[in-house]
Amino acid sequence: MEHIRTPKVEQVRLLDRFSNKSTNGTLYLTATHLIFVESNSNNSTSAGQEVWILHHHIASVEKLSLTTTGCPLVIQCRNFRLVHFVVQRERDCHDIYSSLLRLLRPVSYEELYAFSYNPKQNDQQREEGWQLIDLGAEFERMGVPCDQWQLTDVNRDFKVCETYPRDLYVPITASKPIIVGSSKFRSKGRFPVLTYFYQEKKAAVCRCSQPLSGFSARCLEDESLLQAISKANHNSRFVYVMDTRPKLNALANRAAGKGYENEDNYSNIRFQFVGIENIHVMRTSLQKLLEVIGTRSLSMSDYLVGLESSGWLRHIKAVVDAAIFLTKAVTVEGVSVLVHCSDGWDRTAQVCSLGSLLMDPYYRTIKGFMVLIEKDWISFGHKFADRCDQLDGDPKEVSPIFTQFLECVWQLTEQFPQAFEFSEWFLLQIHEHVHSCQYGNFLGNNQRQREELQFWRNMYHQFDRSMHPRQSILKTILTLRENSCKAESALQSLESRLQQLGVTPIVTSDPPAPPPTRDQRSSALPPRPDSLILGAPINHKEEHQRQDDDEQEEVGEEATESFDTERTVEGSSGTESRKQSYGELDGTYSSELAKEEPAVVSLEFGVARMTC
């Protein structure tokens, strides 16, 4: 490609982020990746580490001023990888720098098209997505359409609301004029529609954007649409309207002719603010968090103070709290809820999807989770391209909303280890793919009490291997499962051979209960509906993890190369790779010792490795 001036630079040093260690190797620049290959000369024990960085993962490239050892190049990736190269010759460094600058953010769609997700293709992509994941079927699963809810074709040509999908579900009593009228009263035309239906109590979760109420405006159609939503649920005489913004923000919006519902105008609503901050606050918060955890020789106290002052976990908790409120309202009180924020595509998507995840075990399966993302995020128009900075857009539009959702889901998986079919890997993969500009599959979730929330080390330090546990329970269990499946089938074939030979097996005791096989798993979807926080029966995570891994491979494709290489370096089976891994000691526990005894630092044991 014409932008690549120097495809290969030798004698490049890769500095470790938290210690004084460094590795020598060669840097290759290709049309899609930046690749660093460790040279084996000084280290015969390991095969040499490889780092693959997809250009699209690069968030920023920085060339620092020249030092005696060479020219430093710092690359910050969107998957929170941070690499620090030192290139010997300044000219090479500059070449790479300028090539990367050109490559990482294509100006025209044509350049993007070959390997990335094209925002202009949104509609078409959606349609493809619909073939893969059928949202119509998903609504049918929820029991919609039914006697109270129907499919409307009002948005067939995306005329009423261009950021909504074509097929929308509304109360049976809501006529077209009401819908159109209501959409004119809602920001970006995003009128209230159904997103999740809780069949047991006939309670609905609806979403929309803020009303254009200003200080006094009202809209009869909008009021009657809310009335219709309320009427559709016989369990309750009112609906909750959740405004997921802090009250102050909502008030400020009033001055701009927007705002929130006035309880006096709507006879049947209970209005509630939840106080999730806006995209700008979230962006700053994540930046602060990354700054803190990127500090070298961070002390425990600075870490906790930094974690707190970044506010990141507070924001995560706000989202989870909102989802819990939603879940309780729907499953316990049986009341329908209407969720909105400003435009109804960030906070609303977070809260609705997380709430559905808490309510419905189906969404905790791999397929269900993909459906959930398709439904609440992709089809209802979360602005992935803007939020994830996929094109050279407005930096103010970038915000880790989806990352936050994923983290919320991770917090839930931590607290309910057996309730999810997928593992942390799945979440990380999804995060990876959002930023690699491919097909959008993503998830996220999170839980309530403060102590329970933790720092998600594997997300933000995914590539700082020294910080991870050196052993993985998951891998062992997977190996174990594989082995027992093999043993199981061996046993069966032996038994059938015995029968063929006309011998009755001598063993009279029952064979041990076989672990559930995969067919059983796929056929038996967990019974719905059960709420997580209300003590749901648990389907077994471990049983599904094998499948989980398979799924990851499928979703994988080209952007996972970076992962795959790492996996091969590590060795794919849990048992082999464990052998070499402990010896690794990152840096040293003592700076004094290091200074005095350089030998301590240079000792190298085994391959660095990342576990799940």
Added chain:
Amino acid sequence: MEFSEHIKTANVEDVVLRQPLHPPSRGTLCITGHHLLFSDREETGTRQFLLLLKNIDAIEKRMSGSSGTITIKCKDLRVLQLDIPGMEQCLNIAHSIETLSCLDCASEMYPFFHRPSDLSLQDQWGLSSTEKLYSQMKELHDRWRVSTVNRDYSVCPSYPPAVIVPKNIDDSMLKKVAKFRQGGRFPVLCYYHRKNGMVIMRSSQPLPGANRKRCKEDEDLLQAVLDGSDKGYIIDTRSSQQATQARMTGGGFESKSSYSCWKRLHRQMEKGKALQESLIKLVEACGDESNNMDRWLSKLENSKWLFYVQTALSTAGLLAECVERDGHSVLVHGSEGKDSTLLISTLAQLIMDPHCRSLEGFLALLEREWVQAGHPFMQRCAHSAFSHARLQQESPVFLLLLDCVWQLWRQFPLALGFSEALLLRLATEAYASDFGTFLCNSHQERWALGVMERTHCLFKALLRPRERDYYSNPLYEPTELAIWPSVHPQSLQLWRGFFLRWTQQSRHLEEAQEEIRNMVIEWGKLALS
């Protein structure tokens, strides 16, 4: 003294018991010399709840009208509530609990009365002894010997009768060295690294005092430890400033001029009061019901507990690094040599020595390095986080050890042969126990009271077949390699299993553990068939 003196009301009917994770139940409360017994009269058969009075850290009573409520805060961090009808009864019960829970006469404690049917007092007490260790380690025999200079506890009251010392240092020299070390704790061998023959020694601080006295025998002993190698390290668990200040009170450190081959490394480790206060703050933060993320994080930070965990692990890492990577022998001490010293030598052994990581190995390690080495359990574990009693000798050093081991266990879930349940059990037993293991402050006191004859040993009990299954790690795969923990703040976590043990969430984690255990058992069966 009779227990009955303190019991004015032994039985109360119609009491409501509220405990975490269970619905309230109504039944009969009964108080005995050592226990609080509650049995409910559900139609589905009676359920009993037994609580060792020793486990009670603090109680609060609140009267309203003719009934009263007693809130019981236990040393294992559980909080119970009893609603008792009748004011007088309530006051009587509260009084009995208050008095009986803090009796400090060891010989009247429950271990002397506990007689489980499947254990016999005739069994050998404990898992290991100095002599046994020595006879097992043939490598030691060239240069080391077992000394029984302390057989009547006169040289060092807090040491066991037998210790391992360099071969060419005779008992008369040891007596002189003991005079030069605080509390007589002269340097003894606690770990021999098979790979390179290096050792870890531990002791208390030397006593050069303000006039910088020297002790020829002490210098000789340390020289004998080096045995020709050019250098050794001394890890002092105080800051160099603290060590210098200790001179004013007669203590001090090994000066460069007198111990030319030894290099001192100072690592300040908090103990005593600071640690106890840290625990109190942390437990208070964990019990706070308001769901505020920021307040939680700043309280967690303010408690400094995780900071102490980090310091302990990284100092232990340093110690292991000196021995394993650097190939030098190390002497560890702080001031008394009964707290932080034991903490880091234990952790370092876990990091380096695969034998210590099995269930038996770990228990034997604890027995050697804590029980026999004279960690004053009675003093340190007299009260836990709730007590309003004035702080004296209390300090959760042992709990800190268990937390550090848990962090290791999190980072190396396959390398350790025991489960989290064992750590939780030990954390409870150290404060209140049916067994005699953690009674008293030293081997001498245990010997004087006949603990070894008249009580049962916890470690033995934990190795009974049923217990062993429960406390071992189903995924254990022994490895010969050292397990280097990561000590980045991001890698350390709050020990939820302990500090948030009585909340709902830990249930789900336990279930997952159980599931793993079942899978492994299933696989074991399959492999057999």
